[in-house]
Amino acid sequence: MRILTYRGTPLWRDARVLRAVTQIVFVVIVVAIVVYFVRNVFEAADERGLKLGFGFLEEEAGFPIAESVIGYTESDSFRHAFIVGVVNTIKVALIGIVAATVLGLIVGVSRLSSNWLVKSITSVYVEIIRNVPLLVQLFFWYFGIFLLLPVVQESLRLPGPIYVNNRGVFSVWANTTSSFDSWLLFVLGGVVLAVAVRVILGRIQIETGRNTHPNVAAALALVLLPTLGWFLVGESPLIRETPVLERFNFVGGARVTPEFAALLTGLVVYTAAFIAEIVRAGIQSVQRGQTEAARALGLSDAQTLLSIVFPQALRVIIPPMISQFLNLTKNSSLAIAIGYPDLYAISRIMINQAGRAVPIMLLIMAAYLAMSLTYAIIGNIYNRRVRFTER
Amino acid sequence: MKQKRFVAFGSLLVVIAIVVAACNGGDATPVVQTVIVQATPEPVSNRLDVVQDRGRLICAGRTDLAGFGFLDSAGINRGFDIDLCRAIAAAIFGDGNALEVVPITASERGPTIQAGEVDVLSRNVTWTSTRDSQWGNYTTIMFYDGQGFMVPKRLGFDSALDLDGTTVCVTSGTTTELNLADFFRQHNLDLETVVFEDTASVYGAYEAGRCDATTSDKSQLAAIRSGFSDPDAHVILPETISKEPLTPVVAHGDDGWFDLVKTVMWVLINAEELGVTQANVEQQRGSDNIVIRRMLGVEGEFGQSDLGLKATFAVDVIKAVGNYGEIYDRYMGPNGESFTLPRQQNELWTNGGLVYAPPLR
Numbered sequence: 001m002r003i004l005t006y007r008g009t010p011l012w013r014d015a016r017v018l019r020a021v022t023q024i025v026f027v028v029i030v031v032a033i034v035v036y037f038v039r040n041v042f043e044a045a046d047e048r049g050l051k052l053g054f055g056f057l058e059e060e061a062g063f064p065i066a067e068s069v070i071g072y073t074e075s076d077s078f079r080h081a082f083i084v085g086v087v088n089t090i091k092v093a094l095i096g097i098v099a100a101t102v103l104g105l106i107v108g109v110s111r112l113s114s115n116w117l118v119k120s121i122t123s124v125y126v127e128i129i130r131n132v133p134l135l136v137q138l139f140f141w142y143f144g145i146f147l148l149l150p151v152v153q154e155s156l157r158l159p160g161p162i163y164v165n166n167r168g169v170f171s172v173w174a175n176t177t178s179s180f181d182s183w184l185l186f187v188l189g190g191v192v193l194a195v196a197v198r199v200i201l202g203r204i205q206i207e208t209g210r211n212t213h214p215n216v217a218a219a220l221a222l223v224l225l226p227t228l229g230w231f232l233v234g235e236s237p238l239i240r241e242t243p244v245l246e247r248f249n250f251v252g253g254a255r256v257t258p259e260f261a262a263l264l265t266g267l268v269v270y271t272a273a274f275i276a277e278i279v280r281a282g283i284q285s286v287q288r289g290q291t292e293a294a295r296a297l298g299l300s301d302a303q304t305l306l307s308i309v310f311p312q313a314l315r316v317i318i319p320p321m322i323s324q325f326l327n328l329t330k331n332s333s334l335a336i337a338i339g340y341p342d343l344y345a346i347s348r349i350m351i352n353q354a355g356r357a358v359p360i361m362l363l364i365m366a367a368y369l370a371m372s373l374t375y376a377i378i379g380n381i382y383n384r385r386v387r388f389t390e391r
Numbered sequence: 392m393k394q395k396r397f398v399a400f401g402s403l404l405v406v407i408a409i410v411v412a413a414c415n416g417g418d419a420t421p422v423v424q425t426v427i428v429q430a431t432p433e434p435v436s437n438r439l440d441v442v443q444d445r446g447r448l449i450c451a452g453r454t455d456l457a458g459f460g461f462l463d464s465a466g467i468n469r470g471f472d473i474d475l476c477r478a479i480a481a482a483i484f485g486d487g488n489a490l491e492v493v494p495i496t497a498s499e500r501g502p503t504i505q506a507g508e509v510d511v512l513s514r515n516v517t518w519t520s521t522r523d524s525q526w527g528n529y530t531t532i533m534f535y536d537g538q539g540f541m542v543p544k545r546l547g548f549d550s551a552l553d554l555d556g557t558t559v560c561v562t563s564g565t566t567t568e569l570n571l572a573d574f575f576r577q578h579n580l581d582l583e584t585v586v587f588e589d590t591a592s593v594y595g596a597y598e599a600g601r602c603d604a605t606t607s608d609k610s611q612l613a614a615i616r617s618g619f620s621d622p623d624a625h626v627i628l629p630e631t632i633s634k635e636p637l638t639p640v641v642a643h644g645d646d647g648w649f650d651l652v653k654t655v656m657w658v659l660i661n662a663e664e665l666g667v668t669q670a671n672v673e674q675q676r677g678s679d680n681i682v683i684r685r686m687l688g689v690e691g692e693f694g695q696s697d698l699g700l701k702a703t704f705a706v707d708v709i710k711a712v713g714n715y716g717e718i719y720d721r722y723m724g725p726n727g728e729s730f731t732l733p734r735q736q737n738e739l740w741t742n743g744g745l746v747y748a749p750p751l752r
Contacts, residue, residue, distance in 0.1 A: 048643055050505060050525075063571045064561075064584040074572040143592075147599040166600055167558065248557050248603050249583070257599065259585065336563075339587045339596065345563070348588065352498040352564030355525030357505065 041358060054363075056354045057082070063349055067257055076136045078350055085346030085368055091327050092264055092342065093329040093371070099268045100328060101321075104275025109305070122276070129273035135334050137270055141336040141349050142262035149258075152249055163243055163250055166258060170243035173254035183237035186229025194222040259340040263332065271328045280322045282313035316385045322379035333368075343367055437650035438641075439483070439699050442510055447489040450476035451509040454494040455590050457614040458722040458729035459515055468492040470729075471722050472513040474712045475533060475639055475656065479511060482655045482704040487711030496588055498564025501526050507642040511652060515608065517566040518638040528636045529647045531656040533715075535745050537631035537735040538570050539609040541616060544626050546603060551630040558583040560593045560602035567607050570633040608635045610723070610732055617730035651698045658705045660748035661686060662714035664739055669713035672706055686751050693751040705751075715739075715746065 011017050045052050057079040065072050068084045069091055110122040129137070147166050150156055155165040163170040201214035230237065243253035286309050294304040333344035347364045351357050414534035442448055444483045452473050453460035462469040468490075495503055495514065504512040504527045517536075518529045529555055540559075542548045551574070561568045567576075575582040585602055587593045594615050597605040605612070609627060616622045639656065641649050662668075665683050667675045676687050685691040688703035695702050716739070723732040738744025 021687075044506075047559070048505060048507065062572060063568045064575075064582065065587070066584050066586055074576060113440065143599070147596060147601055151600040246556065276517060336588050336591070339585045341586065345586070345588070348498050349563045349586070352501045353569065355501050355505070355521065357502045 009256055011127065029177070045358065050358065051356060052177045052358055054359050056356055056359075059354070061350070061353070063353055066259065066339065067341060078354055081346055081350065082343075082363060082367075083151040085343035086343060088341055088346075089329070089335075089343040089367075090371070092260065092267065092332050092335070092340070093325075096264055096267045096271070096328050096332070097325050100275055103268060103272035104324075105279055107272060107276035108279025109283070111276060112283060126273045126276050129270055130277075134266065134270050134331055135337060138262060138266040138338050141266045141269075142258065145265075146258035146262045152245065155245070155250075161242065163245075163280055167249055168248040168258050169256045169261065171256075172243070173241050173252075174238040175241045177235055177237055177239055179233040179235045180237040182233045183226070183229050184233070187226045189229075190222050190225035193225060194218040197221050257340075259335070259338055262338050263335050263340045263342075266334075267328050267331060270331070271324055274324050274327075275321060278317055278324065279313070282317035283309055285316045286312045311386070315383075318379065318383045318386060319370070320384075322375055325375050325379075329371055329375070330368060438510060438645045439651060442483060446484075447491050448476060448480040448483065448511065449491045449493060449509045451495050451500065451503050451512045451514055452476065452477075453514045453590075454492070454493045456515070456611060457618055458610070458670060458727070458732075459614065460492075460494075461729070466575060466589060469722075471534065471718055472515065472637075472639075474718045474721070475513050475659075476511055478659055478708045478712045479652055479655050479725070481707045481711035482658075482700055484701050485701075485707040485748055486702075487707075496564075496591070497562050498563070504640050504642055507644075510641070510648075512640040515611065515637050516640055517608075517635045519566060527642045529642045530649065530653045531639055531660075531748065532636040532638050532745075533659075534610065534637040536608040536610050536635035536637055538567055538606060538635055539629045540604050540606045540611055540627055541597075541612045542604045542628060544624050548604075548626075548628060551628045551632065552578060552580070554604055555580040555583075558585060558601070560585050560587065560597045560605045562586075562590055562593050562607065563588050565607075566633065566635065574632045596700035608637070613723075613730055613732050619725040647698065650694075651700065654694060654698060654751075655704075655708060657706050657748040657751060658686065659715040659718065659747055660713070660739070661751050662705070662709050663716040664741060664748075667709055669709055669717055672709045676706065682751075691752075 014121075018267050042052070044050075058077050060075055061078045061081040063081070064074055065081060065084055067088070070084060072080065072084045094267055107122045107125060110118045111126065113119050113122075149166040152165045152167050154164040155170075157163055160162055160172050162172070195218070198214050198218035201212040201217055204210070205212045205214060235304045241252050243250040243255070290308055290312065291304055294308040299308065335342040336345040336348060340346075344364060347360050351360045354360070449567070450473070452468065452470070454462050454468065454472070458470060459472045460468065463469045473490075473492060476490055476492065480490040481487040483489070493503075493509055497514075500512055500514060500516060501522070503509055511710055512527070516529075518532065523529050523738075540551050540554065542554075548554065554575075559571060559582060561584055567588060568584070571582070573583065573616060574580075585596060587596065589743070593607075595606060596602060598619065607615075609631065612627050616625050616627065619625060639652060641652050665680070665686065667683060667686070672687070674685055676689050678684060678687075685693055686705050688695065688701075688705060692702070713721070719734060719737060720727060722729045724734075725731055734744060736745045740747040740748060
């Protein structure tokens with residue numbers, strides 16, 4: 001009855017109705033487009049006899065992979081090969097993110113330096129690196145730098161010994177022995193003791209105002225206990241493994257391949273240039289009055305930067321920084337150009353060897369999406385912590 | 392904020408679900424397939440009509456390998472594989488230049504022909520049983536090859552079995568990389584591989600000394616070696632570790648087109664057998680050999696009308712590219728413009744080789 005006697009705004013002019021209707025229309029259009037393309041995939045696949053299932057993942061991969069963190073042989077399954085790729089991507093992304101952040105911070109702060117030389121060098125760095133495509137840079141690092149290092153037989157020998165040649169960097173490495181586990185207990189004890197010492201002495205310093213040197217004491221605890229343990233456990237817990245030149249290559253020790261090195265260097269140098277700009281913007285967003293107030297209180301330059309400016313700059317820096325981390329991870333798919341077996345490169349091989357383009361493309365997208373969303377979640381949580389607390 | 396977090400978590404869950412479903416392997420297959428409710432089997436479009444309407448043939452090839460697919464100094468696509476495409480274009484249009492070559496990498500070959508993006512794939516494609524069932528229809532073996540190893544001479548290798556502990560550069564998405572892994576596993580040899588998508592990168596890294604050896608079809612190794620600054624500093628080891636029958640491929644689902652491409656290939660081989668060459672084809676139309684007269688469309692019929700081609704298409708084909716032997720010699724013969732590779736198994740069957748084609752009748 002109410003509707004019949006309704007005399008208010010007509011439906012087609014009612015803002016609420018219009019809003020609801022446009023949203024419904026929009027959703028219907030989006031759904032229709034998605035349905036169309038999904039059906040298209042299934043129909044085209046059916047017409048051309050393509051198989052869409054994931055069953056092939058259990059079949060033997062059969063192709064070699066140059067490097068793997070988790071172990072791989074050609075007789076492993078496609079699924080395992082894919083996971084090798086995911087782990088390789090995570091490896092380069094994590095190391096890359098840490099290194100790019102450190103380099104970016106240094107460059108970003110240096111760009112604001114009052115030292116003309118430092119400022120100019122970092123400005124030139126940022127402007128050149130940001131404006132040359134990453135793929136070009138990767139080719140440069142790989143073919144122009146790492147492959148032009150001396151051949152194996154004429155390796156550069158650095159103290160350590162560390163050997164550098166165009167098959168990679170080979171370094172001495174510590175191998176664990178049977179007593180390693182017992183020694184690890186001493187190390188953990190050292191860490192616990194160091195934390196305890198730092199907290200207790202720190203508290204005393206605050207209460208009494210006496211300098212108790214909490215950091216020095218903690219460092220001592222951290223060093224002394226493991227050293228003591230080293231001699232107590234009997235057999236040395238770690239032994240040196242030195243790379244030895246055999247007929248074709250160095251064997252033993254730790255190794256970084258030129259593909260990994262070139263990819264990591266390329267990603268770090270490229271991303272750090274963007275991070276530097278973000279850091280610079282963040283620092284400049286902090287009002288000058290803050291610095292002046294800190295100076296007036298007698299804080300040194302370093303103290304001003306670390307205790308006053310930086311904490312305030314962080315809230316501007318964090319969100320764009322996370323998007324740089326995402327970029328670095330996604331850009332690592334350019335590894336395919338220089339022979340590093342990352343997620344994308346291995347998937348491309350799988351597409352060809354297994355002949356299943358659509359399922360593998362879905363897997364690739366799912367893997368990158370999962371990584372990116374994980375960053376986003378971690379980043380959002382961190383971002384919430386560094387936000388200004390509004391009272 | 393809360394909502395955003397929910398969305399992020401939700402999306403992550405969806406992704407994890409996809410991955411888990413994927414990793415459950417076989418179990419997921421029927422689920423996906425039952426979704427196909429009404430896949431209407433549309434009448435297969437006729438590739439020949441599509442090509443004729445378009446006015447040119449689209450062929451997936453390469454531009455980076457001397458002898459098989461390269462750009463000459465005038466920027467024109469040339470090479471053994473390309474001439475096979477030219478032959479098909481000539482059969483349809485009477486003009487071997489009614490051709491567009493799409494350069495692709497090795498690992499793009501499968502998806503490209505599966506999706507039917509090109510009319511023909513002629514890019515050093517090895518015919519294997521898996522690829523036959525997945526990629527498309529394999530027409531006729533046009534080049535019998537085998538995989539070998541190339542090493543710098545200074546390393547002093549005599550045999551591929553000496554390669555224990557070496558690093559090998561290889562192109563991704565090829566039978567080469569699979570055979571390489573098989574060979575080293577079979578002989579219990581230690582192997583380090585460096586895999587590149589792009590052929591130029593493989594040989595760039597090999598030449599820079601990143602690898603002790605590189606492996607590919609022997610014809611390709613010969614081609615690459617010819618392009619090195621000092622070809623004599625590299626040797627191709629004697630072992631042939633695989634069969635690599637290189638074959639032009641068409642997409643699944645169009646029998647007429649499949650037959651057409653096969654027949655054009657057979658014309659090339661039969662023409663050599665019958666001594667019909669680019670130079671003498673006009674004159675051979677007056678030949679009194681019935682088989683030649685039939686092939687050149689002077690009398691009789693060998694299926695031209697069923698294929699949708701004109702009776703004398705073979706004349707156009709031979710005029711455009713010559714016969715099989717002429718194509719081979721143009722690039723790889725004793726005076727070949729790219730390099731010289733003895734024909735060996737690529738001789739005609741009448742000369743003790745493997746090259747053989749069904750009769751045209």
